[in-house]
Amino acid sequence: MDSPPPYSEKPETKSEKNGTVNGQLKGIDNKAFDTKDEKMDIATEPEKFDPWALPELKDTGTPWNELDSCGKVVRVVWTIVRILLFLLALYVFFCSLDFLSSAFKLLGGRAAGEVFSNNELLSNPICGVMIGVLSTVLVQSSSTSTSIVVSMVAADILDVRQAIPIVMGANIGTSVTNTLVSIGQITDVGDFRRAFAGATVHDMFNWLAVIVLLPLEVLTGYLYELSKLVVDSMHLQTYEDANKDLLKAITKPFTKLIVEVDSKEINKIATDGETDISLLKTCCKSKTITKLNMTGSVISEKICTKNCSHLFMGSGLTDAGAGSIMLVVSLILLCVCLFSIVKILNSLLQGNIRKVIKKFVNYEFPGKAAYFTGYLAILIGTGLTILVQSSSIFTSTMTPLVGVGVIGLDRMYPLTLGSNIGTTTTGILAALATDTSDGYMHLQNSLQVAMCHLFFNLSGILLFYPLTFMRFPIAMAKFLGNTTAKYRWFAVLYLILMFFLFPLAVFAISLAGIEVLAGVGIPILCLLVFVAIIKVLQNKKPHWLPKKLQNWKFLPICFRSLKPLDRLFAKMCGCCKICSKNEEANADIEKQIDTKL
Numbered sequence: 111m112d113s114p115p116p117y118s119e120k121p122e123t124k125s126e127k128n129g130t131v132n133g134q135l136k137g138i139d140n141k142a143f144d145t146k147d148e149k150m151d152i153a154t155e156p157e158k159f160d161p162w163a164l165p166e167l168k169d170t171g172t173p174w175n176e177l178d179s180c181g182k183v184v185r186v187v188w189t190i191v192r193i194l195l196f197l198l199a200l201y202v203f204f205c206s207l208d209f210l211s212s213a214f215k216l217l218g219g220r221a222a223g224e225v226f227s228n229n230e231l232l233s234n235p236i237c238g239v240m241i242g243v244l245s246t247v248l249v250q251s252s253s254t255s256t257s258i259v260v261s262m263v264a265a266d267i268l269d270v271r272q273a274i275p276i277v278m279g280a281n282i283g284t285s286v287t288n289t290l291v292s293i294g295q296i297t298d299v300g301d302f303r304r305a306f307a308g309a310t311v312h313d314m315f316n317w318l319a320v321i322v323l324l325p326l327e328v329l330t331g332y333l334y335e336l337s338k339l340v341v342d343s344m345h346l347q348t349y350e351d352a353n354k355d356l357l358k359a360i361t362k363p364f365t366k367l368i369v370e371v372d373s374k375e376i377n378k379i380a381t382d383g384e385t386d387i388s389l390l391k392t393c394c395k396s397k398t399i400t401k402l403n404m405t406g407s408v409i410s411e412k413i414c415t416k417n418c419s420h421l422f423m424g425s426g427l428t429d430a431g432a433g434s435i436m437l438v439v440s441l442i443l444l445c446v447c448l449f450s451i452v453k454i455l456n457s458l459l460q461g462n463i464r465k466v467i468k469k470f471v472n473y474e475f476p477g478k479a480a481y482f483t484g485y486l487a488i489l490i491g492t493g494l495t496i497l498v499q500s501s502s503i504f505t506s507t508m509t510p511l512v513g514v515g516v517i518g519l520d521r522m523y524p525l526t527l528g529s530n531i532g533t534t535t536t537g538i539l540a541a542l543a544t545d546t547s548d549g550y551m552h553l554q555n556s557l558q559v560a561m562c563h564l565f566f567n568l569s570g571i572l573l574f575y576p577l578t579f580m581r582f583p584i585a586m587a588k589f590l591g592n593t594t595a596k597y598r599w600f601a602v603l604y605l606i607l608m609f610f611l612f613p614l615a616v617f618a619i620s621l622a623g624i625e626v627l628a629g630v631g632i633p634i635l636c637l638l639v640f641v642a643i644i645k646v647l648q649n650k651k652p653h654w655l656p657k658k659l660q661n662w663k664f665l666p667i668c669f670r671s672l673k674p675l676d677r678l679f680a681k682m683c684g685c686c687k688i689c690s691k692n693e694e695a696n697a698d699i700e701k702q703i704d705t706k707l
Contacts, residue, residue: 216433242279294448307591491528
């Protein structure tokens, strides 16, 4: 069979409608039309997949104008019911976070208090940071660990310089809660990618701030000197009601019926070295009476006027037993509430409603003023965190909203920075409650620690926010989000590594001395910096690199990919549909992300 003639040799065919030959006008130069067609082809070319684009949900329901009176009433009632269910789920979610904090305090509060009481360990700044991380993870509250540090400084057990690294570590440890919350959206790849990135942007900022500012503080002591200058210039006075906050007033009526933990007992373990103490609260109201002893001197005695009535009162359970029960209950509640919140949000925030809320939350000031929008978000994050007195609760509430696509990652970042500032007010209030019966020196020292916490967060923001190219936490969080989208088990591995194994390993090595830590840490740090530089050049300027370094294919697959681990986990839990996706879906997501990146 003869091959068909080339395009230029095709016979002319006349169009019946417009008198064209081969689709072109006779006697007219069609170059202009060709250019236009080419532009149209480019314009209609499908856009590349953007894993970080906020999803647009079409409103598939019947338009309001097409509903009859009965249908309108049903829709309004159903909307009100969903709003009430959302508020109920949110309330129980807050309570479950409180239960989780109580469980960790019961399980790890004693250990945290004993670690804090070891003054020799705290003299090493690296040890101090890791103790801050681990203790905050154990008690699930940076407010608690910071308050313990403030109390120890006020009691002259800790020096202000020793307390600064612990406060830095507490900043890292508090971000474990919202990272844990993000796992609640693991069933949907897109939501999970966004939620995990929205949670870990907090982690990345805190780790980067410590990596940069800890050596600077050790070398110059700028946080110590700056906070001392500020505190010395203040007219100090105490504040009795320093520990009240809005959220506790709302959740406590319910949570105190289930369990009550006395955080002051952790302070006693840390400051007084008492070990034979139960953290379960038994006395809810007490008063102090004075009386004369046998020698005629006046003594004060504290008597209980009202016993607590929570479920564990008189149960005979140890702190570990009660903590284990509360841990299971709180995790179940947390998962159920997160699932309910996400489903209700997806149901409520559809079509025009979602568009309006997204437009409001992610609004940018017009023109050149758009740069300052993020600073307004920082102020909003600060104000809301001051209201709830917990950065963990604020960021944990925002994380599901990032997952469902209401808040963008670029907006979550400044909100998180604001929450870091807002949470420092807890330490400041705790410092202002310091007993000044022995003079104001204790108040000055404890307030100086709290101010160091504030200046540390402000310094981190000045480093990693004003200049857009310095916003490394966003890029790092996106990398982690993409990784968890491909390998969902990575989220659990990340939690274990970053908040338990890595701090424990650094803590153990630092016990051997600063020389051993430097000998192990500096080569690893140099390797990580080298890999980061090569990775940037591979993406931006690959021609600057030798041909072999333009990709990582020369390395064994176990050094450049998580696929071997993925296959291992797939074999270990092959029946798990969530942790181990089928190869087809996994390959499709990888292809989409690689196309974008």
